Amino acid sequence: MTDILVIGAGPAGLTAALYARRGEKEVTVVEKGAFGGQMTFSPRIENYPGFESVSGTELADAMVGQVLAQGASLEPDEIKSIEKTEGGFRAVGEFGSYEAKTVIIAAGAKHRQLGVEGENRFTGEGISYCAVCDGAFYKGKRVAVIGGGNSALQEAVLLSEGCERVTLVQNLDYFTGEQKLVDTLKTKPNVDFITGTVVTEFLGETDLTGIRISGKDGERVLEVDGVFVAIGLVPQNGFASGLVSLDKWGYVPSGENTLTDCEGVFVAGDCRSKGIRQIATAVADGATAALAAIRYIDGM
Ligand SMILES: Cc1cc2nc3c(=O)[nH]c(=O)nc-3n(C[C@H](O)[C@H](O)[C@H](O)COP(=O)(O)OP(=O)(O)OC[C@H]3O[C@@H](n4cnc5c(N)ncnc54)[C@H](O)[C@@H]3O)c2cc1C
Structure with missing residues (x-):
């Protein structure tokens, strides 16, 4: 059983993994698509501090590299469901299942597409x-x-x-x-x-x-x-609907403390109910969620 299971390797999930490792916790990050999340679709990012202009893939690679160097385990898989167990939580993916003391949901959101040619x-x-x-x-x-x-x-x-x-x-x-x-x-x-x-x-x-x-x-x-x-966002929280409440738009309701209505489960980034969805705000959530998860484990 790992200490912290992070679902989603966007900036929120990767920052959570970084802070979890700095807090000397075992962490596994599961990602169903590109490690780096939505920013990998952006050719130029000019509003993330420290980089005058950086491609999304470059920024993603830097975050992934830093997290790997700190000893996090990254798994390519799609989590389909998640449940509470005696000692923590079990998430079931397409390729395996993952046991953890705490979970950080960092599954992001997708911009709704028009679905037309080009x-x-x-x-x-x-x-x-x-x-x-x-x-x-x-x-x-x-x-x-x-x-x-x-x-x-x-x-x-x-x-x-x-x-x-x-x-x-x-x-x-x-x-x-x-x-x-x-x-x-x-x-x-x-x-x-x-x-x-x-x-x-x-x-x-x-x-x-x-x-x-x-x-x-x-x-x-x-x-x-x-x-x-600008026809709306679709949060990617469906797999967690049996464990935590979702609001009517599918976001996990939570404040900046990243707590959910299920003890031991935290939420970070675009999939959380919030006003501003950016890399900087996702990173902030990731740090907060990891520190909250560490406090939770230390108090177990
Ligand atoms: C084209 C584009 C350009 C952008 N440009 C900027 C910019 O210039 N500046 C800026 O600040 N923001 C920008 N954004 C927004 C920014 O990328 C997001 O706010 C940020 O990525 C949110 O981070 P996140 O970690 O919460 O979610 P995401 O980046 O969405 O990451 C979530 C990850 O979770 C994974 N996931 C979801 N469900 C599962 C599951 N069941 N199992 C496993 N993995 C799962 C997803 O595949 C995804 O990789 C841009 C977004 C797009 C699409």
């Missing part, structure tokens, strides 16, 4: 899911924001401050976010609105050059240099 090809290279992260790369350029909720409207407000033109494309005939944000956007001369319209294809050879959109007036091409898709 989306995978241009993700991180013309298509972004985060204006806070990538907005600066489109200064003076034409962008489209897809969505009509608060996230999309807030992204459009942010982008309108630096982009030449921002076009909001919403599938419904109205916006579902706050009217105040819509009113703010209506005062901006560089913002356009297209409602009742869906994106059917991302266009371009090597670089993204535009999107094909389809609405009441038929199909047309909107020429843009970048697209921000």
Whole structure:
């Protein structure tokens, strides 16, 4: 039995592993995809302290290397379910099962995709899911924001401050976010609105050059240099639903103390109910969760 099982090797899980090892606990990190998590999809990160500009894979490699050097065990596997046992917890994966005294859920979240032609090809290279992260790369350029909720409207407000033109494309005939944000956007001369319209294809050879959109007036091409898709996030917490409560959106409800409603289980990063989902906030959660888990084990 290991001391701490961390589920997910994004920045939250890797930081938790680092702090767990510094606290002299045995730690196993299980990851179903790329070690490094979502940041491995980002070609350039410019808002993580200490790095003026770094690729997501470079930052991920640095974090993974540091955690391995500290003696953490990293396992490629997908956790399917998790249950409480007499001495702790048992997580069952596709390839094996993992016994631990405590668990840190750091499974992250996925940006909901549109699921249309060209989306995978241009993700991180013309298509972004985060204006806070990538907005600066489109200064003076034409962008489209897809969505009509608060996230999309807030992204459009942010982008309108630096982009030449921002076009909001919403599938419904109205916006579902706050009217105040819509009113703010209506005062901006560089913002356009297209409602009742869906994106059917991302266009371009090597670089993204535009999107094909389809609405009441038929199909047309909107020429843009970048697209921000803001149609929601999907947390990856399904495997833990039998052990901890999830809120109505699927996040694990918790404060900055990272405690859950199951003693001995902690939650860190994007999969936790929180306001800001960034690498810096994931790393903060990871450190807090590991220190809480260490305290829990020492008090057992
Ligand atoms: C394209 C892109 C660009 C971004 N750019 C920036 C940026 O410039 N600056 C910034 O601060 N933030 C950026 N972000 C956001 C940032 O990457 C996230 O906020 C951060 O990665 C969250 O870290 P996390 O560890 O909580 O989750 P994640 O990074 O999502 O990691 C969670 C990991 O858990 C794994 N996992 C999930 N379920 C299971 C399971 N059942 N079993 C095993 N493993 C599992 C996932 O595969 C994943 O690797 C960007 C995000 C994207 C997608």
